[in-house]
Ligand SMILES: Nc1ncnc2c1ncn2[C@@H]1O[C@H](COP(=O)(O)OP(=O)(O)OP(=O)(O)O)[C@@H](O)[C@H]1O
Ligand code: SF4
């Protein structure tokens with residue numbers, strides 16, 4: 659297994675204005691806090707966690723859409739943390755993003771051809787533009803005549819196909835799929851997930867696939883990383899993570915995946931581990947283990963010392979004092 663992209667101790671702090679008119683001050687919101695994570699070539703790494711835990715920020719840091727406050731980002735063995743100008747543009751060709759909202763992400767006044775071809779135009783790579791647009795549209799299951807139409811003429815699923823075509827036209831190696839199906843009807847979600855999987859095979863893509871519940875990434879992921887309040891708390895191969903989660907937060911997330919069959923629901927032992935309580939503010943995260951205010955297993959040590967990330971089994975990383 660070869661690592662394609664890697665974050666080493668990466669952080670992103672956002673300056674946030676707090677206080678009223680008289681006592682205004684600027685504080686740091688630690689959206690991503692010293693995170694180390696790698697994505698292997700040709701795999702899909704699922705990234706899961708509740709809203710606001712920093713998933714999108716981490717995805718954008720990896721592809722240099724956002725500058726990091728600290729840490730190192732490596733892509734294909736090169737340090738890309740500080741690249742600027744042409745060198746940054748060059749590496750960015752290889753790293754693209756598919757957004758959650760297929761309505762908001764597409765400019766309503768541009769034709770599909772202009773939307774899909776825009777990355778080519780930005781990179782000054784306009785030879786055979788129309789042919790390449792038609793070709794990528796057919797890969798995502800859209801007819802050539804879609805080129806002259808506008809986004810509002812398409813359904814949500816078709817719009818997401820347009821977003822995917824736009825992300826793939828530069829033939830990237832790494833794609834961040836930032837909740838690409840969360841805004842779609844359940845009936846359409848599987849079609850888009852299957853399409854992304856087919857395209858991964860055809861184009862040799864590596865994915866970071868972001869979702870807020872473990873149900874969505876179960877099908878597509880090779881490994882899964884779980885994030886809580888700016889920290890990665892557990893990473894494991896998919897089967898291991900779902901069968902034997904070692905972090906209480908992961909167990910809570912699994913218990914929170916909706917169970918469709920009532921008989922299963924009654925039996926579910928995991929039910930009792932379901933997540934409760936509010937997510938603390940990232941502006942003022944809890945001391946020690948950030949999960950201690952909601953953790954059913956918390957003991958005194960948890961509020962005092964931050965748990966180190968330990969490798970409990972090959973490839974199974976957990977940040978919990980009592981993971982055993
Ligand atoms: N530009 C910004 N300025 C200040 N705070 C921000 C900014 N962008 C994000 N945040 C904050 O950083 C934290 C992480 O946000 P992020 O969007 O990365 O989370 P997320 O896990 O993707 O959430 P969601 O599931 O809602 O998409 C949140 O507390 C959010 O409010
Ligand atoms: S370190 Fe303590 S609070 Fe944190 S997850 Fe483990 S048991 Fe729970």
Ligand SMILES: [Mg+2]
Nearest residue numbers: 713714715836
């Ligand atoms: Mg997000």
